[in-house]
Amino acid sequence: xxxxxxxxxxxxxxxxxxxxxxxxxxxxxxxxxxxxxxxxxxxxxxxxxxxxxxxxxxxxxxxxxxxxxxxxxxxxxxxxxxxxxxxxxxxxxxxxxxxxxxxxxxxxxxxxxxxxxxxxxxxxxxxxxxxxxxxxxxx
Numbered sequence: 001x002x003x004x005x006x007x008x009x010x011x012x013x014x015x016x017x018x019x020x021x022x023x024x025x026x027x028x029x030x031x032x033x034x035x036x037x038x039x040x041x042x043x044x045x046x047x048x049x050x051x052x053x054x055x056x057x058x059x060x061x062x063x064x065x066x067x068x069x070x071x072x073x074x075x076x077x078x079x080x081x082x083x084x085x086x087x088x089x090x091x092x093x094x095x096x097x098x099x100x101x102x103x104x105x106x107x108x109x110x111x112x113x114x115x116x117x118x119x120x121x122x123x124x125x126x127x128x129x130x131x132x133x134x135x136x137x138x139x
Contacts, residue, residue: 003138008072011085011131012064015071018123030120031109032096036063038105067092071131081139082132089128093121 023029036059041047046055070092077084097117101107110120 003135004072004075005068006138007074007081007085007131007135008068008070009064010134011071011074011089011127011129012067014130015067015123015127016060016064018126022119022123026119028113028115028119030096030116030123032063032120032123033059034109035096035100035105036060038100038109042104067127071127074128074132075135075139077132077135078139079136081135082129085128085130085132085135086125087128088131089125090121092128093124096120096124 019030019032023031023033033056037055040055040059040062071085071088074081074085074088096110097120099105100109101111111117
Protein backbone atom coordinates (compact mmCIF):
# COMPACT_ATOMS: atom_id res chain seq x y z
CA UNK A 1 0.00 0.00 0.00
CA UNK A 2 2.80 2.43 0.93
CA UNK A 3 4.68 1.62 -2.28
CA UNK A 4 1.60 2.44 -4.34
CA UNK A 5 1.11 5.71 -2.46
CA UNK A 6 4.73 6.76 -3.01
CA UNK A 7 4.53 5.81 -6.69
CA UNK A 8 1.26 7.69 -7.12
CA UNK A 9 2.62 10.83 -5.50
CA UNK A 10 5.73 10.64 -7.69
CA UNK A 11 3.64 10.34 -10.86
CA UNK A 12 1.34 13.18 -9.80
CA UNK A 13 4.30 15.40 -8.91
CA UNK A 14 5.98 14.80 -12.26
CA UNK A 15 2.73 15.51 -14.14
CA UNK A 16 2.29 18.75 -12.18
CA UNK A 17 5.89 19.91 -12.72
CA UNK A 18 5.68 19.18 -16.45
CA UNK A 19 2.34 20.97 -16.72
CA UNK A 20 3.43 24.03 -14.74
CA UNK A 21 6.67 24.32 -16.71
CA UNK A 22 5.05 23.77 -20.11
CA UNK A 23 2.27 26.29 -19.55
CA UNK A 24 4.88 28.96 -18.81
CA UNK A 25 6.89 28.35 -21.98
CA UNK A 26 4.39 27.23 -24.61
CA UNK A 27 1.23 28.74 -26.03
CA UNK A 28 0.12 25.23 -26.99
CA UNK A 29 0.33 23.95 -23.42
CA UNK A 30 -2.85 22.30 -22.18
CA UNK A 31 -4.43 24.13 -19.26
CA UNK A 32 -5.09 21.26 -16.89
CA UNK A 33 -5.31 23.82 -14.08
CA UNK A 34 -8.17 25.56 -15.87
CA UNK A 35 -10.11 22.30 -16.07
CA UNK A 36 -9.70 21.78 -12.34
CA UNK A 37 -10.74 25.35 -11.57
CA UNK A 38 -13.80 25.12 -13.81
CA UNK A 39 -14.84 21.87 -12.17
CA UNK A 40 -14.49 23.35 -8.69
CA UNK A 41 -16.28 26.53 -9.77
CA UNK A 42 -19.17 24.46 -11.05
CA UNK A 43 -19.35 22.45 -7.82
CA UNK A 44 -19.24 25.58 -5.67
CA UNK A 45 -21.55 27.67 -7.83
CA UNK A 46 -18.82 30.21 -8.61
CA UNK A 47 -19.19 31.83 -12.06
CA UNK A 48 -16.34 31.00 -14.49
CA UNK A 49 -15.47 34.69 -14.72
CA UNK A 50 -14.55 34.69 -11.03
CA UNK A 51 -11.75 32.12 -11.11
CA UNK A 52 -9.47 33.22 -8.28
CA UNK A 53 -6.09 32.35 -6.80
CA UNK A 54 -7.89 30.49 -4.00
CA UNK A 55 -9.71 28.37 -6.58
CA UNK A 56 -6.40 27.77 -8.38
CA UNK A 57 -4.75 26.64 -5.14
CA UNK A 58 -7.63 24.28 -4.33
CA UNK A 59 -7.57 22.87 -7.85
CA UNK A 60 -3.81 22.26 -7.61
CA UNK A 61 -4.21 20.44 -4.29
CA UNK A 62 -7.11 18.42 -5.70
CA UNK A 63 -5.14 17.54 -8.83
CA UNK A 64 -2.15 16.36 -6.81
CA UNK A 65 -4.33 14.27 -4.49
CA UNK A 66 -6.58 12.83 -7.19
CA UNK A 67 -3.75 12.09 -9.61
CA UNK A 68 -1.69 10.61 -6.78
CA UNK A 69 -4.45 8.17 -5.91
CA UNK A 70 -5.12 7.40 -9.57
CA UNK A 71 -1.45 6.86 -10.49
CA UNK A 72 -0.99 4.74 -7.37
CA UNK A 73 -3.09 2.13 -9.14
CA UNK A 74 -0.03 1.43 -11.31
CA UNK A 75 0.95 -0.92 -8.49
CA UNK A 76 -2.01 -3.13 -9.36
CA UNK A 77 0.05 -4.26 -12.33
CA UNK A 78 2.62 -5.92 -10.06
CA UNK A 79 5.59 -6.86 -12.23
CA UNK A 80 3.87 -5.03 -15.10
CA UNK A 81 3.55 -1.78 -13.15
CA UNK A 82 5.35 0.28 -15.80
CA UNK A 83 2.96 -0.85 -18.53
CA UNK A 84 0.01 -0.43 -16.19
CA UNK A 85 1.16 3.09 -15.31
CA UNK A 86 1.59 4.00 -18.96
CA UNK A 87 -1.88 2.73 -19.82
CA UNK A 88 -3.42 4.55 -16.86
CA UNK A 89 -1.66 7.74 -17.90
CA UNK A 90 -2.69 7.42 -21.53
CA UNK A 91 -6.29 6.79 -20.50
CA UNK A 92 -6.28 9.87 -18.25
CA UNK A 93 -4.73 11.95 -21.01
CA UNK A 94 -7.32 10.83 -23.54
CA UNK A 95 -10.01 11.53 -20.97
CA UNK A 96 -8.67 15.05 -20.44
CA UNK A 97 -9.10 15.70 -24.16
CA UNK A 98 -12.41 13.91 -24.78
CA UNK A 99 -14.48 14.45 -21.65
CA UNK A 100 -14.33 18.20 -20.75
CA UNK A 101 -16.30 19.48 -23.76
CA UNK A 102 -18.94 16.82 -23.18
CA UNK A 103 -19.52 17.84 -19.56
CA UNK A 104 -19.52 21.59 -20.09
CA UNK A 105 -15.95 22.39 -19.02
CA UNK A 106 -15.03 23.65 -22.47
CA UNK A 107 -12.72 22.43 -25.20
CA UNK A 108 -10.16 25.23 -25.03
CA UNK A 109 -8.09 23.86 -22.13
CA UNK A 110 -6.96 20.59 -23.73
CA UNK A 111 -8.53 20.54 -27.16
CA UNK A 112 -7.39 23.72 -28.95
CA UNK A 113 -4.92 22.21 -31.39
CA UNK A 114 -3.47 18.80 -32.20
CA UNK A 115 -0.27 19.85 -30.38
CA UNK A 116 -2.33 20.82 -27.33
CA UNK A 117 -4.07 17.44 -27.36
CA UNK A 118 -0.79 15.54 -27.79
CA UNK A 119 0.82 17.45 -24.93
CA UNK A 120 -2.10 16.67 -22.60
CA UNK A 121 -1.97 12.97 -23.44
CA UNK A 122 1.83 12.92 -23.22
CA UNK A 123 1.90 14.65 -19.83
CA UNK A 124 -0.49 12.17 -18.27
CA UNK A 125 1.27 9.23 -19.91
CA UNK A 126 4.59 10.44 -18.50
CA UNK A 127 3.06 10.74 -15.02
CA UNK A 128 1.76 7.19 -15.31
CA UNK A 129 5.11 5.89 -16.53
CA UNK A 130 6.89 7.52 -13.61
CA UNK A 131 4.40 6.04 -11.14
CA UNK A 132 4.83 2.60 -12.67
CA UNK A 133 8.61 2.87 -12.67
CA UNK A 134 8.74 4.06 -9.07
CA UNK A 135 6.49 1.21 -8.00
CA UNK A 136 8.70 -1.23 -9.92
CA UNK A 137 11.84 0.12 -8.22
CA UNK A 138 10.24 -0.13 -4.78
CA UNK A 139 8.85 -3.62 -5.33
